[in-house]
Amino acid sequence: MSRRDDGARVAATIGELLLRGNRSHLYRVLIADTEGVDETTYPVLSGLARLGTATTSELAARIGFERTVTTRYATRLEHAGLLARRPHPTDSRATALALTDLGERTVRAMRERLQDVFVDAMADWTADESATFTRLFDRLVAGIAAPQTAPSSRPSSP
Amino acid sequence: MSRRDDGARVAATIGELLLRGNRSHLYRVLIADTEGVDETTYPVLSGLARLGTATTSELAARIGFERTVTTRYATRLEHAGLLARRPHPTDSRATALALTDLGERTVRAMRERLQDVFVDAMADWTADESATFTRLFDRLVAGIAAPQTAPSSRPSSP
DNA sequence: TATTGTTATACTCTATAACTATA
DNA sequence: TATAGTTATAGAGTATAACAATA
Numbered sequence: 001m002s003r004r005d006d007g008a009r010v011a012a013t014i015g016e017l018l019l020r021g022n023r024s025h026l027y028r029v030l031i032a033d034t035e036g037v038d039e040t041t042y043p044v045l046s047g048l049a050r051l052g053t054a055t056t057s058e059l060a061a062r063i064g065f066e067r068t069v070t071t072r073y074a075t076r077l078e079h080a081g082l083l084a085r086r087p088h089p090t091d092s093r094a095t096a097l098a099l100t101d102l103g104e105r106t107v108r109a110m111r112e113r114l115q116d117v118f119v120d121a122m123a124d125w126t127a128d129e130s131a132t133f134t135r136l137f138d139r140l141v142a143g144i145a146a147p148q149t150a151p152s153s154r155p156s157s158p
Numbered sequence: 159m160s161r162r163d164d165g166a167r168v169a170a171t172i173g174e175l176l177l178r179g180n181r182s183h184l185y186r187v188l189i190a191d192t193e194g195v196d197e198t199t200y201p202v203l204s205g206l207a208r209l210g211t212a213t214t215s216e217l218a219a220r221i222g223f224e225r226t227v228t229t230r231y232a233t234r235l236e237h238a239g240l241l242a243r244r245p246h247p248t249d250s251r252a253t254a255l256a257l258t259d260l261g262e263r264t265v266r267a268m269r270e271r272l273q274d275v276f277v278d279a280m281a282d283w284t285a286d287e288s289a290t291f292t293r294l295f296d297r298l299v300a301g302i303a304a305p306q307t308a309p310s311s312r313p314s315s316p
Numbered sequence: 317t318a319t320t321g322t323t324a325t326a327c328t329c330t331a332t333a334a335c336t337a338t339a
Numbered sequence: 340t341a342t343a344g345t346t347a348t349a350g351a352g353t354a355t356a357a358c359a360a361t362a
Contacts, residue, residue, distance in 0.1 A: 006292040007277035013299050018181055019201060021222025025304030043177060064179030071345055093338045093343040119165035121301035129294055134164040136291045141171050143279035146183030214321060229322060251320040251361045
């Protein structure tokens, strides 16, 4: 097996993983019966969990969504009681977003459910295989990730 | 690092990979300036390349799309000259789908472009790392893949 | 009656523009 | 004038139903 063969195989495997059917399957596991979260709002929930507190713009940049989408999905999560909006302490144009306690608990439960999928799938690997794969997978995804330019919807200027 | 830690890290990495921003980035590389193919029609093109010749239903099952979606996207590819419809030799209800020469050449070029992304990203790995990762990644994705039930749009029956 | 392929409809997501308020 | 947040509008994708033709 040459390096190019490996690259082709990895490309094919990634392609399969990205197929909607498989993506949705993973998201179904993740979502399960969680109220108020779906495939589209989860990144907002998860991203905010990582950031702790953030403005809409910061969160949008973190997860690669537009501000307009982020604010809309944040509203949905707010209605579901998972997210709270507060006035920003120093900039009164901005909004401080944070998860509620329910939101924190929800995202934790969801992550554990997803984690279990992979723990199960890797259960019969050796400890060395598991560690090596995890390390290399991080490296690979970091290496191919999109430049983290958030598509900020320019109001109008040319 | 425990097994559960590895599972959590892999889950997080997969989550990042599935984010729309990164997905679209990969698809942009794949598509480049290819005429008539986009993020939604590519799976049809690629799936048909693997099957050689197939009916609409067979192709739909392979790529996990509905028949209705598959037929619509096949029409787009047909208009772009990448795919041809022929009458099925034995079942005159069915249609035999196949790529045209242009379609074959197109999918080959696209695959090579995607392959290059991964070859580059893995360029500084050892040969052993590359081989091990490739093998395990196949195994992982096979292990978490959705049961390949094509969501066949039941006409009406309860 | 069931299946194949297709088209038609309603619904959701996504992208762009437009608006208000504050820096 | 530029930025933060939001809402409104138009376009694209997706899912469900409905249809004609053949098995």
